[in-house]
Structures are given as C-alpha cells and as structure tokens.
Amino acid sequence: MEKKLTTPINDSTRETLIAGQEVLISGYIYTARDAAHKLLVDAINKKEKTPFDIKDQIVYYVGPTPARPNQVIGACGPTSSYRMDKFSPTLMENGLKIMIGKGPRSDAFTKSLVENEAVYLIAIGGLGAKLSKTVIENTKIAYNHLESEAIHRLKVINFPAIVAIDSKGNSIFK
Template sequence: MEKKLKTPISDFERVSLNIGDEVLISGIIYTARDAAHKNMVDALDESKELPFDLKGQVVYYVGPTPAKPNQAIGSCGPTSSYRMDKFSPRLMKEGLKVMIGKGERSQELINEVKKYQGVYLMAIGGIGALLSKTVKSSEVIAYPELGAEAIRKLEVVNFPAIVAIDSKGNTLF
C-alpha cells in the first residue's frame, strides 16, 4: 500500500519512511539537474540567494521534454542521480531533505542522507510520459538559459516513487 505524502513533507513523515516504501507525492516539487545544482552551490559559495528555499523541499532530478499543447509538461522521467552526489551534501546542509531520481548513490551521499535525516526516492525510469500525467502545472523559476535543465516549480498529484535510501541510511542498493 502506498503512503500518500503532501509537500512540504513533515519531519515526522520523512523519518517514518523505510526503504521499499511506495509513496505518492502531491504538492510542489522542484526540478534540478547537474547544471542547476552547480549554479545553486556556486550561489551559496558567493552568499547569494537561491531560487527557492531548500528547507524541507523535494528536488526531482529531471530535464523534461517540451510540453505538447494542453499539457503542463512533456515527458519527465528521472535522470541518473549519481551526477548530483558532489552537490547534494551542500544543498542538504542548507535544508534540502528529499531527492527523487534513479539509480544508485555513493556511500558518501548515503552517509549525508543519514546525517541530515533526508530521504532519496527513486522514480521509475522509462515511463516519463506516464509520470508527466501527474504534473498539473510547470513554471520555470530559475536559470532559463539551461533549457531542459532550468529549475522548474511543479505541482504534482500522486507522483509515484519508492524509498531507496531512508533517513537512517538504509539503502535498497
């Protein structure tokens, strides 16, 4: 049975998740891939404001395709998460708690997830067109010059994912 989560996901809900739990997320999530992660870490290093407050937020590693007419977004399947491992600890230090992507994460990142009591969720790769049906609205909020890698604010309803790393550092891998 899936656990229904509403963003922002509370500390209690987050730490109660265990590896293998199936979740359905509704609310606001943000997209960011490699280039956007680098831009955010650079901004932090330069004491600049971020495009959104990371505290308690959900970041989805995706670079969606252009939306077709009458759609909020195009195909939006997850990208490989390991590419964010060098940036994620800094963002977690600033309050990021939930990440969605696909594939394994480094042991260093797993340690950081445990340290900050975050969670890493996996979305199913290869079903980007189906995942796009959970997106009700999409708005570019930062780094439009990055094209598909721009940061977007998405409103989702029942976005499916699986807990791959829980707040205790347990991992499906």
C-alpha cells in the same frame, strides 16, 4: 499499498519512511539536474540567495521535453542521480530534505543524508509519458538559460516513487 505524502513533508512523517516503501507524492516539487545543481551550489558557496528556498523542499532530477500547447509538461522521468552526488551534500547541509532520481548513490552521499536526516526516493526511469500525467502545474522559476535544465516548480498529484535510502541510511540497493 502506497503511502500518500503531501508536501511540505514534515520531519516526523519523513522519519517514518522506510527503504522499499512505495509512496505517492502530492504538492510542490522542484526540478534540478546537473547544470542547475552546479549553479545552486555555486550560489550557496558565494553566500548568494538560491532562486528558491531549498529548506525542507523536494528536488526532482529531471529535464523534461517541451510541453505542447495543450499540455502541462512533456515527458518527465528521472535522470541518474549519481551525477548529483558531488552537489547534494551542500544542498542537504542547507536544508534540502528529499531528493527524487534514479539509481544508487555514493557512500559520501549516504553519510551526508543520514547526518542531515534527509531521504532519497527513486522514480522508475523511462516512464516519461506516464509520469507526466501526474503533473498539473509547471512553472519555470529560474536559470532559463539552461534550457531543458532550467529549474521548474511542479505541482504533482500522486507522483509515484519508492523510498530508496531512508533517513537512517537503509538502502534498497545491494
């Protein structure tokens, strides 16, 4: 049975999440993949404001296909998370608490995740069409010039994910 989560997800709820548990997320999440991560970290390093306050937020590693005129969003499955490993510790040190992607992470990532009591979730890769059905609002909020890699704020209902690495560092990856 999946555990239902509504954003913003508070510390006590996040700490109850256990690796392997299936969850359904409802509320707001932010998209960011390779290029957006680089810009977010550059902004933090330069002590500039990030385009959205990452504190206690959820970031989803995705670059959707363009929506048709009658659609909220196009296909929107997760991209591989390991490419974000270099950037994630800086974001977690600045308050990011939940990341959604696919595949395993580096040891350095997991170490930072435990220190910052964050959680890493995975969505199933290659289910872009199916996952798009959970998105009910889609607003482009930053880095328009990155095109498919721009940051969007999505409102989702029952977005399915699996807890891959919990805040204690337990992992579903062998």
